[in-house]
Amino acid sequence: MSRPAKPVLPLRDGVAASAVFCPPGTWATMADFLAERLPRVDDWIERLARGDVVDDHGHPLDGAYRPNRRVYYWRHLETEPDIPGHERIVFQDAHLLVVDKPHFLPVTPSGIYARQTLMARLRHATGLADLIPIHRLDRETAGLVVFSVRREDRDAYHRLFRERAVDKVYEAVAPAGDGPWPRVVRHRLAEPDGDGFMQMQVVAGEPNAETRIDLVERLDGGLARYELRPLTGQRHQLRVQMNALGLPLVGDRIYPVLQPHENPPRFDAPLQLVAREIAFTDPISGGRRNFSRGAVTITAT
Numbered sequence: 001m002s003r004p005a006k007p008v009l010p011l012r013d014g015v016a017a018s019a020v021f022c023p024p025g026t027w028a029t030m031a032d033f034l035a036e037r038l039p040r041v042d043d044w045i046e047r048l049a050r051g052d053v054v055d056d057h058g059h060p061l062d063g064a065y066r067p068n069r070r071v072y073y074w075r076h077l078e079t080e081p082d083i084p085g086h087e088r089i090v091f092q093d094a095h096l097l098v099v100d101k102p103h104f105l106p107v108t109p110s111g112i113y114a115r116q117t118l119m120a121r122l123r124h125a126t127g128l129a130d131l132i133p134i135h136r137l138d139r140e141t142a143g144l145v146v147f148s149v150r151r152e153d154r155d156a157y158h159r160l161f162r163e164r165a166v167d168k169v170y171e172a173v174a175p176a177g178d179g180p181w182p183r184v185v186r187h188r189l190a191e192p193d194g195d196g197f198m199q200m201q202v203v204a205g206e207p208n209a210e211t212r213i214d215l216v217e218r219l220d221g222g223l224a225r226y227e228l229r230p231l232t233g234q235r236h237q238l239r240v241q242m243n244a245l246g247l248p249l250v251g252d253r254i255y256p257v258l259q260p261h262e263n264p265p266r267f268d269a270p271l272q273l274v275a276r277e278i279a280f281t282d283p284i285s286g287g288r289r290n291f292s293r294g295a296v297t298i299t300a301t
Helices: 030-037 044-050 118-126 151-162 237-244
Strands: 017-022 069-074 088-092 096-101 142-148 167-175 183-190 201-203 209-218 223-230 273-281 288-292 296-299
Touching: 017 030, 030 044, 030 069, 096 118, 118 142, 142 151, 142 288, 167 237, 183 237, 201 237, 209 237, 223 237
Parallel strands: 142 273
Antiparallel strands: 017 069, 088 096, 096 142, 167 223, 167 273, 183 201, 183 209, 209 223, 273 288, 288 296
């Protein structure tokens, strides 16, 4: 049996509608059900009154609870902070959109961020509701992010990253090290046990993280600018490997010491890590695509 078609509901400030299924139960009102199912949202009565909870056809729901259907709402956080900086579209065609992301901006919704994300901003600015990133950058990292424009292309582009068929270049600022440069570093990275869930760890075993590192120039204050070329894609790989060399990145609030969460967040000391270049052979056109923060090169097959 085929699934029913997913309803097409409009974006709100670039945020797509979220769905929740209503099972059989004893809830008298929709507000009662939603308050129990999604307790972190505390204004369901007001949302229902405004017509911000809808059915498959986008029709606002009344107060009665009816099971065996999906209802839809839009994430909206009253306390969501405004993130400074502006994204810049570097390239766009029928298949891809490449954007230069500012520091501090999450790529996708998570935690306290819904509207203030790169995906929501771009969907709102372009009207392209199906934009999906085909890779991620940490919220603290600036630089190039590639989005798929069409649903039908998405898996082909995701496959490039799964198969490590993408060349990436980053720039970073960290203490000046003695070298030798360039050098290739290999470590085994693993999720930590206990309370340090944000921090990846270097552990014994077969390496699963590999990066080519070169010192580009020495700066004032005992710092240096580095070029980093990751050959694998572990979480926090560049930050962990530089820290393992005794060269933690300037502005890193996770390595070597996890800093406490700031509320409200500060935006005055960005992590000195930028995704500068990305290149791959396009699985749709077969041509070579080279994107940098300052230039784009497309080579036909």
